Amino acid sequence: xxxxxxxxxxxxxxxxxxxxxxxxxxxxxxxxxxxxxxxxxxxxxxxxxxxxxxxxxxxxxxxxxxxxxxxxxxxxxxxxxxxxxxxxxxxxxxxxxxxxxxxxxxxxxxxxxxxxxxxxxxxxxxxxxxxxxxxxxxxxxxxxxxxxxxxxxxxxxxxxxxxxxxxxxxxxxxxxxxxxxxxxxxxxxxxxxxxxxxxxxxxxxxxxxxxxxxxxxxxxxxxxxxxxxxxxxxxxxxxxxxxxxxxxxxxxxxxxxxxxxxxxxxxxxxxxxxxxxxxxxxxxxxxxxxxxxxxxxxxxxxxxxxxxxxxxxxxxxxxxxxxxxxxxxxxxxxxxxxxxxxxxxxxxxxxxxxxxxxxxxxxxxxxxxxxxxxxxxxxxxxxxxxxxxxxxxxxxxxxxxxxxxxxxxxxxxxxxxxxxxxxxxxxxxxxxxxxxxxxxxxxxxxxxxxxxxxxxxxxxxxxxxxxxxxxxxxxxxxxxxxxxxxxxxxxxxxxxxxxxxxxxxxxxxxxxxxxxxxxxxxxxxxxxxxxxxxxxxxxxxxxxxxxxxxxxxxxxxxxxxxxxxxxxxxxxxxxxxxxxxxxxxxxxxxxxxxxxxxxxxxxxxxxxxxxxxxxxxxxxxxxxxxxxxxxxxxxxxxxxxxxxxxxxxxxx
Numbered sequence: 001x002x003x004x005x006x007x008x009x010x011x012x013x014x015x016x017x018x019x020x021x022x023x024x025x026x027x028x029x030x031x032x033x034x035x036x037x038x039x040x041x042x043x044x045x046x047x048x049x050x051x052x053x054x055x056x057x058x059x060x061x062x063x064x065x066x067x068x069x070x071x072x073x074x075x076x077x078x079x080x081x082x083x084x085x086x087x088x089x090x091x092x093x094x095x096x097x098x099x100x101x102x103x104x105x106x107x108x109x110x111x112x113x114x115x116x117x118x119x120x121x122x123x124x125x126x127x128x129x130x131x132x133x134x135x136x137x138x139x140x141x142x143x144x145x146x147x148x149x150x151x152x153x154x155x156x157x158x159x160x161x162x163x164x165x166x167x168x169x170x171x172x173x174x175x176x177x178x179x180x181x182x183x184x185x186x187x188x189x190x191x192x193x194x195x196x197x198x199x200x201x202x203x204x205x206x207x208x209x210x211x212x213x214x215x216x217x218x219x220x221x222x223x224x225x226x227x228x229x230x231x232x233x234x235x236x237x238x239x240x241x242x243x244x245x246x247x248x249x250x251x252x253x254x255x256x257x258x259x260x261x262x263x264x265x266x267x268x269x270x271x272x273x274x275x276x277x278x279x280x281x282x283x284x285x286x287x288x289x290x291x292x293x294x295x296x297x298x299x300x301x302x303x304x305x306x307x308x309x310x311x312x313x314x315x316x317x318x319x320x321x322x323x324x325x326x327x328x329x330x331x332x333x334x335x336x337x338x339x340x341x342x343x344x345x346x347x348x349x350x351x352x353x354x355x356x357x358x359x360x361x362x363x364x365x366x367x368x369x370x371x372x373x374x375x376x377x378x379x380x381x382x383x384x385x386x387x388x389x390x391x392x393x394x395x396x397x398x399x400x401x402x403x404x405x406x407x408x409x410x411x412x413x414x415x416x417x418x419x420x421x422x423x424x425x426x427x428x429x430x431x432x433x434x435x436x437x438x439x440x441x442x443x444x445x446x447x448x449x450x451x452x453x454x455x456x457x458x459x460x461x462x463x464x465x466x467x468x469x470x471x472x473x474x475x476x477x478x479x480x481x482x483x484x485x486x487x488x489x490x491x492x493x494x495x496x497x498x499x500x501x502x503x504x505x506x507x508x509x510x511x512x513x514x515x516x517x518x519x520x521x522x523x524x525x526x527x528x529x530x531x532x533x534x535x536x537x538x539x540x541x542x543x544x545x546x547x548x549x550x551x552x553x554x555x556x557x558x559x560x561x562x563x564x565x566x567x568x569x570x571x572x573x574x575x576x577x578x579x580x581x582x583x584x585x586x587x588x589x590x591x592x593x594x595x596x597x598x599x600x601x602x603x604x605x606x607x608x609x610x611x612x613x614x615x616x617x618x619x620x621x622x623x624x625x626x627x628x629x630x631x632x633x634x635x636x637x638x639x640x641x642x643x644x645x646x647x648x649x650x651x652x
Contacts, residue, residue, distance in 0.1 A: 008217035009546035011108040020119030037517040039069040043085035057089035058200035060120040067114035068104035069519025073214040078524025080294035088192040089177045091455040093570035095192030100294040102164040109210030126205040139204040146349040147182040165207040169351025171399040172199035176409040178356025186318045190353040217547030233298045238529045246301035247322035248280035258595045261331040264362035268438040269595035312342040320344035327358030327436035333385040350399045359434025363412035366426045379403040431455030444501040453566040475530040502614035510559035561635040571649045578625040621651030
């Protein structure tokens with residue numbers, strides 16, 4: 001590897017900031033990058049080594065790692081993501097989230113691959129990074145303000161309208177467990193509660209400005225690969241739909257495969273009349289005034305809308321993606337077509353994760369429907385499905401911890417444990433995190449979301465093509481193949497089947513981790529379209545960018561190393577085991593009630609056999625889910641095996 005003073009691909013330094021004493025230092029990225037690549041790979045190594053078992057998410061000793069991936073700041077197609085990782089206040093274990101970002105590229109141009117923040121300031125502060133100059137500044141005047149206003153005030157204070165920032169809103173300040181971090185205005189690091197960790201440290205924002213650049217080891221080789229990948233985009237199956245409406249265009253295929261929550265997943269398909277009424281394609285077409293894109297993105301899935309009439313008249317907003325439709329609009333049965341756009345913007349301003357808000361409120365509304373919660377519980381108010389104004393009010397009450405909102409701010413799992421009365425059945429969560437992904441009717445998708453180390457999420461394990469179409473057996477056979485690991489077979493693409501799904505999930509675990517470590521958007525990979533980038537192309541981009549020759553099998557091994565240390569991090573901090581890799585009681589016990597898959601139900605014995613296979617191919621104990629010594633040793637994690645053995649969580 002080249003010296004850090006002449007780093008290729010990487011910026012070369014990691015910035016460390018101790019908010020307790022104000023100490024600022026740096027270390028060389030190469031300390032981690034040979035085995036952990038970048039982004040969340042470096043983050044989990046730092047968190048595992050430094051956040052001991054006695055540390056709680058809101059303790060000063062917890063770390064939060066803001067990391068740009070290896071390809072961010074380059075011309076690699078789709079290299080527009082960065083990640084934030086921490087000990088999660090939602091799950092109590094590994095927490096990570098990604099977002100489109102200008103910030104990550106600026107961070108690398110300032111000379112840093114990551115920022116590690118720990119300790120706790122005595123007063124509200126923000127961090128200002130301008131190349132080698134790093135300052136911790138007073139943010140007392142910003143505390144209590146919403147994210148968009150904070151961003152505007154920071155630009156005024158710095159006197160630079162071109163800066164980029166990561167910010168929290170009142171939700172993070174009030175330690176609402178599902179608080180997110182907002183980049184500038186409108187892009188959220190949503191899952192796992194990183195905003196609450198920032199709030200616990202009295203950290204309101206981080207701003208960055210860099211005048212450097214990212215150097216390439218072999219620019220001609222790199223550009224040849226980048227140009228070839230970009231040439232695939234115009235004629236790809238997903239390009240035009242994504243450019244037109246983003247992921248909101250998948251409503252119809254999701255309806256067809258029963259993949260949309262309605263009334264907290266009592267149904268997994270919207271009523272036809274409601275689906276027609278809220279059709280986001282029509283709404284975007286009516287109110288679109290422009291487009292928005294991020295550096296390196298060859299697609300551009302964001303539209304700018306202005307509502308000149310309706311419930312949100314006067315609002316100018318970037319369209320939300322699919323999650324808000326699924327987790328707030330459908331889950332809470334709201335029929336106003338502007339709601340998904342308005343509530344997404346409202347959550348971003350307050351700094352609360354839309355999935356956390358929707359999942360918690362979905363639990364509360366169903367419990368009210370069933371008489372488990374009464375008006376005496378809900379501040380004298382009757383909860384009514386579809387009541388848009390009421391839902392907006394309850395989101396605010398959660399953010400400011402007012403009345404019953406204080407209980408909801410803990411998330412549905414903790415809230416249901418406090419309330420009791422058998423309310424836990426209606427709290428749809430995995431490892432404590434609200435689940436928005438319907439898991440009935442799509443076995444690879446369901447398995448991937450449920451075994452996710454960060455708890456209930458499809459973006460580091462679940463194959464999306466199974467649920468939104470576009471499967472091609474011949475292409476799948478070519479793409480879903482890793483030497484010594486998996487050969488796709490005809491029939492494996494059947495969403496209702498159990499055959500082949502563990503290996504499909506394992507491939508996706510590797511693909512998505514490497515995409516996050518490289519800063520590549522999942523929409524630019526074979527996760528979303530089989531004509532796009534896969535591990536071989538990622539290896540070529542990484543090799544030519546860094547000068548470190550790397551194969552697709554190398555990337556697969558690095559991803560498995562990362563997955564196993566994520567698993568070990570969870571085992572150190574939680575009691576998660578096989579029981580936490582099972583579907584929610586509703587998904588396991590109830591057949592699909594209506595739609596094309598009406599009557600279909602997960603078969604528990606087949607799920608367990610599928611889970612056995614998943615553990616077996618990973619080298620994990622089938623009884624407990626704990627990694628075995630052999631696999632940890634193979635992945636150069638002997639010291640992790642020693643610790644797992646010491647705490648009694650080494651697989652047998």
